Amino acid sequence: MRLLNKRAIVTGAGSGIGAAISCHFAKQGAKVAVVDINLEKAEVVANKICVDGGEAVPFYADVSNSDDVANAFAGAEMAFSGLEIIVNCAGINQKLTACTEVSEETFDRMFNVNVKSLYFTTLHGVPILAKYERCAIVNIGSVGGIRPRAGMAWYGASKAAVNAYSAALALELAPQRIRVNSIAPVRTDTPMVWYMVDGETVEKRAKMDSEIPLGRIGHVDDIAQAAVYLASDEASFVTGQTLAVDGGRLLL
Template structure:
């Protein structure tokens, strides 16, 4: 029960890594808000773990403001924020990615962190405590061709994590990031371009441990970074990648 008595808001919590983190947090005693643009998925996960579902489009400040206010109303405070929601563009030459796709990737992967900072950080500062976990990617550390703008958005998140950690440490707020390799999530086919046995074999050949990241892997890593066991850890990027970045 490492998170007993704590409250958590997880964006993109209705599926994939976010759902894995939500399940782990609930099993460790946290009260969890499952925020997702797909409200049906959010409700399913929330019902499963005894959490609170919340429709949230992280790209829009008004929607994130509603999320923060709903969390305060439900829990009285926000101890943990997990910025997990993210998307990618299809693998293709950088000049072929449409402006619409580019703007959406940065709205969801980068501006979302700005939006949650605007509406959650003030509550954490008021209580002089809190933990923020940003879900980045190995793409921000060891980028692959044809995913240039997605790679850049995750590199942005890593730099934002480190800067946030420095600025917020005097307020008692820790900020860390996770960098998973691709996993069994709804985004897997988009990362690979197509989900075929051949593409999976090619992708897995770059991961020394020989498998994808799982929601359970992410939940376990997130639990540590958001627990009091990591009280001296801030500004770190923990790779959950099976050796991909070695």
């Protein structure tokens, strides 16, 4: 098992990519704190992991709230008697909208969840990781943060911040031997991507698939498997990198 006896906390873990990462981590031997703003969804994911023979504990947290994040990290460390892995997966996007038409409320919520959350997980999580060995942080960015597109300007800006911060944090934490990397997924088959385009249709899916060199949009397992690698000791000499999991989209 690639993460045997590792102790991890995953935010945004109640559904989509975060749920997949939590399940893949558990299959690879990790104990997982499943954190989500929707506690019922976190409980469902944690229960599934336990039924499948893994170990997981659900926690509530609005990642844009410092106290919530602090409580989740303290609870995870207490539950597992330590913590070595942080996965910052919680995130929200916007609908395809001109940059001048995005509401201030949408902008604030997006940056609070996508960017400010990293401030809180750093503030409350890094001092915990510093007590243990062979630790890793994996942040979920986006190809939109590398190659922004019209109609998604503010979302792209928030994810560019994730990528840039991950590299800076990697430098800062290297003396403590804490590795930090980010993953940049392409459009992935989750409710978030269909929200962006006002709902899924056969035609919309076909168009999205056609825009990817490998012929399909991402699956949550694609991202989860990359997260397993970056969190594992197999990546012990990898830090400060943004790994695009995009079916070749950035090559176009």
